[in-house]
Structure formats: C-alpha cells, structure tokens
Amino acid sequence: MNWLPIALLAVPLAGSAVLLAPLPVDAPARGRLLRLHGLAVSGITFLLAVVLAAGFDHADPARVQFTTDLAWIPGLDLRFHLGVDGISLPLVVLTTLLTFLCFVYLCWGRSDGPGQLLRPRPGGNRPRALVFTLLVLEVGMIGTFLALDLLLFFVFFEIVLIPMYFVIAVWGGRARRAAATKFILYTLLGSVALLVGLLLVWAQTGTLDMVALGGAQGTGMSRAVQIIAFLAIGIGLAVKTPMWPLHTWLPDAHTEAPTVGSVLLAGVLLKMGTYGFARIAIPVLPDGAAAVAPWLGALAVVGIVYGSLACLAQRDLKRMIAYSSIGHMGFVLLGFATLTPVGVNAALFGNIAHGLITGLLFFVAGAVKERYGTADMPTLGGGMLVRLPHLGSVLTFACVASLGLPGLAGFWGEMLALLGAFDPAPGLSRPLFLTFMAVGGLGTVLTAAYFLVMLSRVTHGRPTETVHAPLLAGVKAGVSPGDTAAEAVAGPGDTAAEAVTRPGEAVPESAGRVSADAVDTGTASVRTGGRAGPGGGGTGPGGGGGLRDVRAYEVAAWAPLVGLILLFGLWPKALLLITDPVVRTFVGAP
C-alpha cells in the first residue's frame, strides 16, 4: 500500500502530461474528451485518497503511515520522503475532494452553464490549458500535505503558486492581472522567509526529516535559534494563511479569480499555511513557538475582529467572503497560539471546516456572479429567494454554517479554539489569553452580524428593489462617464457586459444596455434581452447568464460539501478521533 502516496501524485501529473500531446480530432469531440479526461483523472485521484483513508490504520493515527523514503539528491541529503498521519490525511482527502468537485462543476453535463469555463466559445476559453493547470495545481497541493522532507515540502509549496497565478491571470475577472501579480509576488516573498527558516533548521540540526525533527522536539537548537527560525517560518506560513496584517493579497485574488480558483484558493491553498504550523513550526520548534505564541494569538484575534469589521462594510459578495476567511483563519491561528492539544485540534478541525464551508460559499458566490453578472451587493438588490429560491437557500445554509452554528462543521473549530484560549498551555500568560478569548467571542458575534446582514440584503426583500431608475436612465441616455449615476453603473455594467458578451461578440455599449435591461425586469427579459441584443446572435442555450436556479452540475458539485458540513457538525468525533492522538504527541501532552 505504500505506493498510494506516489500514485496520488502520479495520477494527476500523468493526467496533465497527456494533455500536452496533440489530439487530432475535431473541436466538439475534443471538448467531450477533455471533460471526460478531467473528470476521470480527478475522480481517480479522489478515489485513491478514499482508499488511502480506508486503508489508514485508525487505531494508531499518530504513526506516519504509507511512507516512501527514497534518495532524491544524495549530495544535498535531500530525500523523496512521503507519508500520511492523522494531521495530513484529512487534508489530502479534502484536497482531492475539492479538486474533483471543481471538475464536476466544470465538466458535468453539456458544460454550457454559467461558470462552466470549459464551454466552447468563439473567443477561445483555453479549456485544455485550464484542465492542465488545475491538475498541476492538484499535484502541488497533494504533495505539500504528503511531503515529510522540509525541502520537498518547500518545493511542493512553491509549485502551487505558478498554476494558481495562471488560473487567476487567465481566467479571472476584470482586474485579474494586477491581482495575480500581487498574489504571486506577495506569496513568493513569504516563501523566501520560509526557505530561510527551513534552511536555518537544517543548518542547526543537520536533518530535513520532519518525522525525526518532530520527534526531537527541538533538541539541538538553542532557544534563540528556535525563535528566529519560528519567526522566519511563521512569516512565510502567515502570508499563505493569511494572518493579519499580511492578508491584502487575498481579497484581490479571491475577487478576481474564477469560481474554481476561489474554491481551491480558499479551500486548499490557505490550509497549506496552517498545515505548516501544525506540521513544522510548532512540533519542530517548541521553544520558539512558546516565545512567539502570545504575538501569534494577538495577531490572530486582531485578524478575527478586523476581518469581521471589514466584511461588515464590503459591497462585493466575493470580497466579503474573502475577508471572512481572514476572520476564520484567525480562529485557526488562535488555536495554534494556545499550544494546547485542544487548541491545535481546534485549528485542524477549523481548517477542514473552513475548506468545506468557504469552498461552498465561493461556489455559490460564483454562481451568483455568473447569473447576475455582478457580485456587487447593492446592484444585486434583494429578493434572491424570490428569483432563485434554491440558490438563495444554499447561500443561506453556507452562511449559517460559516457563522459557526452548532450542529454544523464551523462551530467546533471556533468553540474549541476559544476553549483552548480559556486554558492555554503552561508558560503562557492566562490573563492575556482570556482577553484573546473574549475578543474572539466578540468576533463570533460580528461574524454572525455580517453574514446575516448580507443575507438580509441579498436574499430577502423584493426583487423589484433592484430597479435603480436614475441609474438605468443614465445608461440608456448614454450619459458620459463622470456623471455620478453613470459611474455607479460603470462597474457592474461592465462586468455584466462581460458575462453577456462571452457567447457572442457584442459591442460593449449594446451589452451594457442589455445588462441594464436584465437588472430592470428580471428573468424573462434577461433571456430575451440576451438573445435579442445586437451582436448576441451566438448565444447558446442557457448562455448569457440567464437567471436559472440551481442546475444539475451545481447540485452535483455542492451536495457532497453540504453533506460533509452536516456530518462533521453533527459528529465531530469523526475528525477529532484522527487528529487528537497526533496532536497529543506533537504538543507533548499526555
């Protein structure tokens, strides 16, 4: 069974390599093959992960299982060392699941629904490149969670950046270039710090083996070295997590990324940072962790409150969810900062829960954006539960899960993190952490506040409220930019124009008018408007962002997430059973 981790990496890698070969068939057949290919490769990878989970010895999750330890670069003593234990197993399964669901979302059915980027379109959508990129991304993500060698970890950690850069920069929204550049520069800068820290550990201990380092509990490194190494590694990981104030790449990247990009970014990429804390920073550098923990906790709770407050004032739905990630990852970091088994358990639980819930949220937000042509909340108006009752219901469910309702997955991570802060590890200041707990509790109220206010704005009310008379008049009369009304419509109008023009090659002006009509009279006129619009002749069935409720491919992609959120919420033991023994050995508790 030791071949499983290698197979987990090899299948998506081979799947992406095959795409490089030329394919001498006509375009429709190629599209079908491509969809089948993406589904099959990610599906097999997911099945392998399920087999891995099934074959995992649940009686002893603290032991590293399915290990592969090969010499890689003998001169540098680099080893190709893979394996899973109770910490990495859930993340591996989550990664493969989310990737598979992304492919389901992209490939299911005829692939002509909103958000299904693989649909053919005259301007070229680069479907093959997208599948290739996503599969390479999957290799990097899985590898990060499987690697047991510090430099191998770093290599996979970096591999992820490149495909994600392209996902944002090629398939993203209007300001995608800037967002992608910011994303890659910021995270690369963090990686430099991470690399320095890892090399420092190597220089001091002479080994890169995470298992050995974790077992050594920091012996061989002086306290000062540990603190410096923890700071360097911590900054690298904190950029990825992201921790306040190193978070500003995240809202831009999320807002501009396509739906699948946002889902993987929030669902998996952020987890790589927190996984690093659980796997490297805390077990390998216990003294450093103890010294830095109060600061980590302080930044974590600042992030919780800051992220929540920022959400409260956001206008863009996707941007709001991005900021909510900062708050939620704040709880994860707070869990780590307590250095208690319960806190680290909380962090790992929160990790998985956030991956599932925010993944779902971004799926839904993407669906909203593809349908309405904008994610700007004032433009969306209200009444989504009237227009799109099922989509509105799923959005409500995801938000309720995200605000930490007990009985859904989001609760246990937050609750246990606060419990950890109530009684932090010996050596940490209890009053300080009690303050953190109180602030974190305030954060949960704010979290509920922004989600409910958003739901109230978007899903409640009457859909007719979206009529903005002066705004429409401004567009129809062709008022020049600079007029406030025209300015107000410029953003959403252009985005809508993009959605509408995709099928055909509409002139931007006319598309803007079409989108304005769409906002005006709702479902019917979106369809007719989309088809009747000059230049919109190439509109396929369902194209043009027609307001149709949740469709089959979306149900297929979302239902597993909903089920898992319920499962982990009602039966938290399913996850705690695997993580708790590992955490106890790491944190050195009995």
Add this chain to the structure above:
Amino acid sequence: MIALAALAVALPFLSAAVALLGSRWPGHARGGPADTAANRRAAWIAVVPTAASTALAAWLAYTHWTRFGHEGGAPFPFADASDVPSVTGTLTVVDTGSVPISLGLQLDGLSTAIAVLVTVVALAVQVYSIGYLRGDRRYPSYSAFISLFTAAMLLVVYAADLLVLYVGWEVMGLCSYLLIGHWWEDRANSRAAVKAFLVTRIGDVGFLFGVFVLGTAAGSFRIDDILAAATNISPVGATAAGTSMPVSTLTVATLLILAGVAGKSAQAPLHTWLPDAMAGPTPISALIHAATMVAAGIFVVVRLHTLFVLADLTLNVLAVLAALGMLGAALAALAQDDLKRVLAYSTISQLAYMAAALAAGSDGAAVFHLITHGAFKALLFLCAGAVIHAVGSNLMSAMGGLRRELPVTFAAMTIGFAALMGLPPTSGFFSKDEILIAVERAVSPGPLTDAAALLLYGSALATVAVTGAYATRAWLRTFFGERPAVALPEPAPGTAHVIDVHEAPATMRRPILVLAVPALLLGFAGAAGVHWGTAALSVAVALLGAGAVYAMWRSDPRSDPARMLGPFRLLCERAFYVDSAYRTLFVAPVLALAGLVVRTDDRAVDGAVRGSGRAALGLSGLMRSAQNGNLQLYLTGLLAGVLLIAVGAVVFG
C-alpha cells in the same frame, strides 16, 4: 428510556429534513395546485412526527413519575430538579484534547415535564399553522423549521451535557431567526430577524464562556458532574482535590451563564429583540416567543440552580434585573397599540417573574409558572392570531366589539387574560401566588441583600397591578366598544373589499380550545399550597389596576385608556428608548468602525504593500539611470573608480 428520548428528539429533526427536501419532490413544480399539494404533504410530514414526539414525551413523563414518584414538599409534582433521581445515557464521548464532550441525554422530573410542555405547544402550533398559513407558498419550509425547532428544544431539555445543550440552544436561535423572517419580502421583518439572532448571540457568547468555566473547573461538561463538583464547595481560593469549585469560579460562571439566559429569555438588558420578533407569523410568536424558546433560559437556570444558590452575587444581580425588567416591560405593555407587542412585553414581564422566583431561591415556583405561563401565553397568542386573522390588522385601534363576531376566541382569550392577571381559579393565580410567596420570604435574611429583596418584592406587587391594567386594556379594546371605521387601502385591481369577520377555521379553533383547558385548570396541580393572605393581596392589587383602566375606559370607550399614563405614555410606548440608546451606543460605532477598517485596509495595510512595490520600482528607476548605455558615463565612472583606488592606495598604503 433514553432511546425513547433520543427518538423523541430525532423524529422532528428527520421530519424537518424530509420536509425541506421532499415536499416538492419530484418535479419542483410551483404555483397553484402544486403548491397546495406540497403544503398538504408538508402538513402531514410536520404533524405526524410531532404528534409521535408528544406521545413519547408524555409516556416518558408518566413512566418517570410512576417509577420515582415525586418528592414531598415540592409545590408542584415536577419541580425540584436536583432531588429527583435521573436516568442518563451516553452515546459516545468526544475527546477534544481537553475536557471531553459526552453526547448524552438525561431524564429527570424537570426535563420530562418541560418536554411535555414543549411538544404539546409545538403540536398545537403545527396544527394551528395549517389553517393560519393556508395558501402560503412557503408553508413547507415554515413547518420544517418548526419541526427543527422542536427537535432543538427537546435536545436542550433532555441534554445531559452542557455543550450538547448549547447545540440545541443555538439551533433554536437559528430557527427563531428563520421564522421571524418568514415574510422576508418586508425589509422590517428581515431586520427584526437579524436583530433577534444577534442580540441573543451576544448573550450566547457569555453562556459559552460560562460553560467553559464550569467545564474546566469540574473536568467535565456533564451537568451531573458539574453539580456534584459544585456542591462539594470549598472556601475562596482553596481548591481541594481538584473537583470542588471556589465561590469565585461559581460566581463568574453563573454570571456568564446569566448573560445567555438574559438573551434567550429576553431579560433586561438583552430583551429588545422580543417585541420586534412579533414580526413573525403569530403561531411562531406563540411557540417560540412565548411558550418554549424564551423559557429555555429559565429552564437552564433551574437546571443549574444548585450553582446559582451558591453564588450570592449572581442571585442579587438576577433579582435586580428581574425587578427592573418586570415592571418596565409591564409599563411598556400598557402603552402599546399593537396587540402582539402587548403580549410580547407581557412575556418579558412574566419571564422576569420566573427569574424573580429563581433569585428568591425557589426553582419550584419558577417551573410552575413556566409551565402555566407556557399554556396561557400560547393560548393568548393563538387567540390574538385568530383576532388578527379576522380583522386583518395587528393594531388594537382597528379592533373593538369583537366578542359578538368571535365568541369562541373571546371566551378563550378571557381565560388567558385572567390567567395572566392571576385571577382565581385560572392556572396563573396559583403559580403567581407561589412566586409572590417565594419573593416575600426572600425579604427575610437569605442570600439576597435586603435592598435587592425589598426592591424585588415591591416591584413584583407593582407589576401585579400594572399587569391587571394592561390585560384589562387589551381585553376591553379588542372585544368591547365599537369597531372604528378604518379607511381600508385601495384593493388590488380585480378584487373587492371583503369585510367578513368570522371565526377562524377548525384547524385554528381546535388548538385554542385544547390550550384553554390547561390554562384554566393546570393550577390545581399546585392548589394545595395556596397562601391565602398573599393571594388575596395580589388579587386585590390586580383588580385595582384593572379597575383603574376600566374607569378610564368607561369615561370614553373610544380613546385609549393608556392616556392615564400622561406624560410617561410616549416613554412607555417606546419602551424607555432602550432601542435608540443601543443603536447610538453600539450599532452606530460598530458600523463606523467597519468603515474605518475598510479605509485603513485600503490605505495603510494595503497601501504599505503597494508602496513597497512603488518603492522597488522607484529604486530600480534610480539604478537604471546609471545604466543608460552612455559610454562616456561608464568611462567617467571607471576613471573615477581608478582614481579613488589610487588615492586610497597612496593614503592608506
């Protein structure tokens, strides 16, 4: 027995899941006949499991009662929680890395009795809603949320572990949010729903922290373990054997839990959500905001009463809050024009009575009043629903003289108001008497300070008078006098004004009749312990209040008797401007802070990032000017370098 309890919890939960997913399945058809079919199916899915749960709860209460009997001395068979033996069952223990969570249920006299109350009221409301929401397209989801609520409340009642209780506690909050916002087309309802969730959530955070304090101190979240650890009390600071808790811990824990109780049971200062919650459909007001969910807070205090009795400070705080809350809410009820808001403020006031009994140390009286209040307030709300259904308005200024058109509702509501006022022989008379006796006894030396006890007693008596006044006012204005001619809004094209005031359909009438019986008779369960002196005093005071209102009303039946409040009327109508104060003190600053954070994030935090990018570009621009391809510049640089080296070699060499 535990399996039956688990089944009683699980049935409504499954019913909710099935109703949400299956009411329109297959086909997802909408409109006309499809809606009717879906509603009919949803009604069956909702009512049958609730009825089964009711039967199970009744069976559990009966077997528990026959098996263990009831301990002597308690004023009510099901009252005293701590003395009665309990049956617990644990499904599994979840290791968290710290204090473990045990998923388990617990049956004792308290939980089985409250479960009967919950299921009976829930069943009545489910049946009533079939008629009340006939033709509502969203009835399937509505009934599913009621089922989910029932499951959550039963989980709270039966829970053996404080965190399991907390799960049910919060899910109830969610159901309350979803149901208050049932008619979300109206923004005001949506806002009321958000407000209810957020205000209770503030309290819930405190509750969770209180649970942490208790759980960590006792080493377990199980209620039995915590109570056992606490009774093994030790002096301040000295923790012996690790299981006993110092008084300071208990005080902190109970005060924190009190925050959650204030939120859920709508006690001052977190009471402001309840009047707004009346935006929901009336059956919801009856179920959640009168009989069950708001009672959950009182229930938790009763559950942990052993701890509260040991923490004097908490009892005093509770006494003061109860004293202020009961009188303030009663005065506010006296000035409202909306019939449902009158009942909402009355609920706050009556819950404060229960809190008063708890502060005075009598959990038996509190549970007694909780159960009778659950019955008569649910009755009052369902009657109010029938009235509103008939009149088409919530406002009492649009009502009057309805006793002729709605005789059944009139009779039932009269019973309800009599019980609210505490007039014999209704149930409210007996339970309120128990509370007044308990409060009276608290004036003698006990855990309460003299000032708090006197305040509580004075406030309780004054509230009896005000309760008599507002109940009489509502009764007179609804059922007597003349109905004013109100200009109705222009009807929609193609329809005509139909003024047709008549009794509600049978699905609505029958639950009213069923609830009228316990509202009238339940009190005789505790009739043995009536203290006639106090009882006479309270009835006299209540009649005094009622008489004052009646005199005002007789002098001019057309105008509102609330005018007797004079200059304080507006103050009372606005409930002492608490809402405005909160808006200024909390909501506005948070929103301002949110705006500030967004600006800071853009300018300072991200500004630093963008600034570093610009700085790098600027720096490279500077460096670039040195490499502009100008050969003379390079040569000059080279020569200057050589010169410098030469000078250096001469000087330092």
